[in-house]
Amino acid sequence: MQIEDSYERISQHPDYARLVGKRRQLVVGLSALVVGVYSVFIVLLLSRPVLLLRPLSDESLMNVGAWFGVLIIVGSWLLMGLYVWRANGEFDRLTHNILKEGRP
Amino acid sequence: MSRAYALPLVCSMFVPSTFAGDSPMTVIGQAGPNLQAIVIFLLFVLVTFGITYWAAARTRSASDFYTAGGSITGLQNGLAIAGDFMSAATLFGFTSMVFASGFDGLLFTVSAFLGWPLITFLMAERLRNLGRFTFADIIAFRLDPIHTRVFSAFSSLVVVCFYLIVQMVGAGQLIQLLFGLDYVYAVVGVGVLMMVYVTFGGMVAATWVQIIKAVLLLGGGLTLLFLVFRHFDFSVDSIIRDAVSTHKQGELILGSLKLSKDPVALVSLALGMVFGLAGLPHIMMRFFTVPDAKAARKSVFVATGLIGVFFLVICLLGMAAISVVGGSGQYYLNGDTGGTLLGGNNMAVMHLAQALGGTLMFGFLAAVAFATIVAVVSGLALAGASAISHDLYANVIRRGKVTEKQEMRISRLVTLGIGLVAIGLGILFEGQSVAFLVALTFAVAASANFPVLILSMYWRGLTSHGAVWGGVAGLSSSVALVVLSPAVWVTVLGRQEALFPYDYPTLFSMPLAFAVAWVVSVLDGSARAVSEKAAFKSQSVRAETGWGRGEVARH
Numbered sequence: 001m002q003i004e005d006s007y008e009r010i011s012q013h014p015d016y017a018r019l020v021g022k023r024r025q026l027v028v029g030l031s032a033l034v035v036g037v038y039s040v041f042i043v044l045l046l047s048r049p050v051l052l053l054r055p056l057s058d059e060s061l062m063n064v065g066a067w068f069g070v071l072i073i074v075g076s077w078l079l080m081g082l083y084v085w086r087a088n089g090e091f092d093r094l095t096h097n098i099l100k101e102g103r104p
Numbered sequence: 105m106s107r108a109y110a111l112p113l114v115c116s117m118f119v120p121s122t123f124a125g126d127s128p129m130t131v132i133g134q135a136g137p138n139l140q141a142i143v144i145f146l147l148f149v150l151v152t153f154g155i156t157y158w159a160a161a162r163t164r165s166a167s168d169f170y171t172a173g174g175s176i177t178g179l180q181n182g183l184a185i186a187g188d189f190m191s192a193a194t195l196f197g198f199t200s201m202v203f204a205s206g207f208d209g210l211l212f213t214v215s216a217f218l219g220w221p222l223i224t225f226l227m228a229e230r231l232r233n234l235g236r237f238t239f240a241d242i243i244a245f246r247l248d249p250i251h252t253r254v255f256s257a258f259s260s261l262v263v264v265c266f267y268l269i270v271q272m273v274g275a276g277q278l279i280q281l282l283f284g285l286d287y288v289y290a291v292v293g294v295g296v297l298m299m300v301y302v303t304f305g306g307m308v309a310a311t312w313v314q315i316i317k318a319v320l321l322l323g324g325g326l327t328l329l330f331l332v333f334r335h336f337d338f339s340v341d342s343i344i345r346d347a348v349s350t351h352k353q354g355e356l357i358l359g360s361l362k363l364s365k366d367p368v369a370l371v372s373l374a375l376g377m378v379f380g381l382a383g384l385p386h387i388m389m390r391f392f393t394v395p396d397a398k399a400a401r402k403s404v405f406v407a408t409g410l411i412g413v414f415f416l417v418i419c420l421l422g423m424a425a426i427s428v429v430g431g432s433g434q435y436y437l438n439g440d441t442g443g444t445l446l447g448g449n450n451m452a453v454m455h456l457a458q459a460l461g462g463t464l465m466f467g468f469l470a471a472v473a474f475a476t477i478v479a480v481v482s483g484l485a486l487a488g489a490s491a492i493s494h495d496l497y498a499n500v501i502r503r504g505k506v507t508e509k510q511e512m513r514i515s516r517l518v519t520l521g522i523g524l525v526a527i528g529l530g531i532l533f534e535g536q537s538v539a540f541l542v543a544l545t546f547a548v549a550a551s552a553n554f555p556v557l558i559l560s561m562y563w564r565g566l567t568s569h570g571a572v573w574g575g576v577a578g579l580s581s582s583v584a585l586v587v588l589s590p591a592v593w594v595t596v597l598g599r600q601e602a603l604f605p606y607d608y609p610t611l612f613s614m615p616l617a618f619a620v621a622w623v624v625s626v627l628d629g630s631a632r633a634v635s636e637k638a639a640f641k642s643q644s645v646r647a648e649t650g651w652g653r654g655e656v657a658r659h
Contacts, residue, residue: 006651006652007641007642007645007646007651007652010645010649010651011641011645016645016648016649019648019649020648023229023648027225027226030221030225031221031222031225031226034218034221034222034225035222038214038215038218041214042370042371042374045211045360045364046364046367049359049360049364052359053358053359059341060341061340061341061344061345061348062340062341062344063358063359065207065210065358065359065360066207066210066358069210069211069213069214070416072214072217072218073213073214073217073412073415073416074412076217076218076220076221077221077405077408077409077412079221080220080221080224080225080404080405080408081405083224083225083401084224084401084402084404084405087229087397087401088398088401088402092397092398095648095649095650098649098651099649099650099651102651
């Protein structure tokens with residue numbers, strides 16, 4: 001029962017709700033962005049393939065589709081970086097506070 | 105038509121060499137055993153044995169054995185995760201896909217990549233805070249520890265076994281092809297090496313083998329890319345221009361040739377790849393090998409970066425191979441550039457290495473391919489061993505009343521057992537068409553492991569009955585649908601017409617698993633279900649903050 005109590009106490013900590021809320025906002029936003037961009041890629045591929053075949057510029061042979069693919073790989077990695085940066089800084093500080101003050 | 109096309113694509117993606125009976129099984133590159141390759145590989149074995157000897161002294165507790173005692177740094181673990189994911193099959197399969205159809209290969213790569221950011225956002229934190237050795241730890245956190253563990257151990261073992269068969273058969277054929285060694289020797293060699301690494305050195309050795317191999321594989325890929333750029337005057341445009349003028353489909357390779365013609369297959373395949381990743385036990389295990397959550401997040405970030413680089417390199421190598429290899433009859437059977445590549449169509453990147461870097465580059469890549477298979481098999485064996493000894497033996501049979509010494513002894517014995525089973529399966533499936541097992545592995549991971557795992561993390565209402573029934577529904581439906589699909593029903597069993605039209609079941613089996621888990625949980629009115637739902641609150645505190653993890657992490 002003591003363990004249950006300690007969980008209860010942690011969840012009452014004022015920073016707990018902040019941590020959960022902020023993280024949820026970030027995670028939902030980033031996941032939706034990644035899935036959204038990929039879905040646009042697939043939908044364009046299925047409905048407007050000609051658009052993806054257009055070269056990005058007159059000199060370059062790489063077309064919009066290829067750039068789009070590269071963008072998804074590089075972009076989603078950068079978004080991961082954003083997540084890791086916030087989780088390892090801001091969120092970990094909040095967690096640390098909660099755990100420190102949560103001890104009996 | 106498009107379906108018939110899409111399957112060989114995926115198969116070739118993970119399976120090192122072609123399993124079609126018509127592919128020529130001759131040594132390529134040169135006649136007789138490939139000396140450079142053998143010497144480089146023996147060096148790798150020597151170094152990794154040294155590491156295993158060093159690691160054995162550091163493997164004293166169960167936690168050392170399963171998770172290297174959480175002593176791997178973020179950067180090291182990142183390399184190891186990347187290594188677990190970048191198999192020899194990825195190198196050969198992805199390049200050959202781009203080689204065969206240009207843009208479709210890129211589309212595939214992008215889909216395979218997408219799982220990484222998603223598991224980081226949705227699962228990394230919770231996996232780390234709730235789990236200890238296996239992903240069953242997370243499911244069993246508030247649910248019935250006996251039934252859910254039996255289920256998760258079983259479905260982990262199914263995934264591990266299928267993947268092992270693919271790797272062993274691929275290893276045998278590949279090594280026969282590249283080294284000129286006999287199939288059976290190759291299979292036994294892989295099995296014995298794995299047993300030595302894992303039994304003596306546990307996770308520490310498996311991790312370092314994986315790190316070394318990841319560095320070699322990336323190094324090899326980047327060196328080859330440099331040779332490609334030198335050949336093409338450092339211009340991506342000239343790679344593309346030559347590819348378009350050589351490929352028989354011409355400019356069409358710059359768009360999706362066939363994958364986009366069958367949206368259902370495409371979506372089902374993408375779902376399987378993205379969520380299958382989140383259900384592969386040997387990948388999940390890597391979240392527990394680092395000291396804290398910070399290092400865990402950093403390691404997935406590093407891993408994903410390396411995988412991204414590797415994928416982009418591979419796309420360029422594949423494009424370059426279209427003109428360098430595809431334009432030269434010497435790499436084809438009977439010199440016919442419209443026909444099959446020597447050694448099978450998966451060998452495009454090996455021929456590219458031969459063409460631009462000579463026998464040394466060829467030998468190096470061949471050795472790295474062998475090392476890669478050994479490393480991936482070691483990771484799989486460790487995941488299988490932890491499912492049997494930690495989940496089934498320690499927690500189910502002995503109900504947690506077991507000493508570290510006993511648990512470790514069992515896990516070492518199990519590792520030896522898995523090695524023997526792997527060798528046996530490799531020999532049993534010699535010459536068989538096992539490519540469908542790749543689709544099946546990912547489908548089972550996405551349909552049985554992933555739904556139960558994600559529901560137990562996020563949905564208060566999940567009960568033990570719901571978890572087990574949902575998982576069983578996903579497991580059995582994905583296996584059944586693959587058996588009834590064209591790949592098995594027609595190609596393997598030789599029937600006239602497939603009973604299920606798609607080769608990838610995930611679009612159907614994954615939602616089924618979610619639906620069954622939901623219905624059973626909602627209908628579950630038992631006292632046990634009520635207390636399981638009540639326990640969700642404590643679980644979420646632990647999942648969000650890691651509170652209590654320290655206490656539980658000790659026996």
